[in-house]
Amino acid sequence: MTDSSAAGAAVYSPLTLALYDAWVLGISNRYAWRCPTGSTLLPFFRANVRPRHLDIGVGTGYYPAKAQLSSQTQVTLLDLNPSSLEAARRRINRPTTRTIQHDVMQPLPGEPRFDSISLFYLLHCLPGPLDAKAKIFANLKHNLQPGGVLFGATILGDEAGHNAFGRKLMAVYNKKGIFGNRQDTQVGFEGHLREHFRDVTIKREGCVLLFRAAQPII
Template identity: 90%
Template structure:
């Protein structure tokens, strides 16, 4: 476990998880980050998830639980925090859902590959600099099947022109080590994704960057 990964994961206690959906997915996404969950993030997840899926940074399991997945979809959950893994697996309630307690900043052990890998609201919880956290793209490309896709969403830093609510949350979260994203930029993420993938698509919604990457560069 690295200190950088542990700081962002530690906040997800059972108590925090109990209010996560209402506060983060409801109030914060709509009013602070200006990227509504149901209208933007959930459809983006649903459009990109594939039959053999790895969800990293699982939160409460909201996206796999709400995405109306096919019965043929197999889910693996990866997170450093056991409370998040337990809560997400219970919420998803799908037979065969697996959990893996692991530090995302380290390569995943073994040779298993997935059709899709999601990183929703994980990257802004990893302390900067961006060059360091973006190393996970180089690790995760080796866990994609041919034709697979890596996709996710992250809250950008100071460049995102946060409103008053967002600026206050950014100040508090970065000071507490919950976020580490003050220097995170769209240009920076795009450069790192294109270093590892031939097919990269990015979309900005409010203060949130949605990204999709395929065709890994070996």
């Protein structure tokens, strides 16, 4: 376990998880980050999830649970925090759901392959610099099936033009080590994604960067 991964994961206690949807997916996304969950993030997840899916940094399991997945979709959940994994597994409520307790900064043991991999609100929880965070892309590109897609969303740093609410949350979260994103930039993320994937699409919504990457460069 790396210190950087542990700091971001430690905040997700059972109590925090009970409040997560209302605070993060409801209030914070709409008013601080200006990227509504229901109209932006959930449709983005639905558009990119594939039959064999790996969800990393699972939170409460909101996205797989709400995405109206087909009965044929095989979901695997990966997180460092066992409380998050158990909460997400229960919420998704699919008997075939698998869980992996693992540090995302390390390669996956056994190199399993997936049709899609999602990283929603994980990267901004890891301390920078971006060169260190990009190790995730270098590792995960080996876990995609041919034709597979890596996609996700992350809150950008100071240059994103946060409103007063967002600036306050950024200051508190970064001071506590919950976030590590003060220097995270759209240009930086795009550059690292293009280093590892031939097909990269990015979109900005408020202070959140949505990204999709395919055709890994091996």
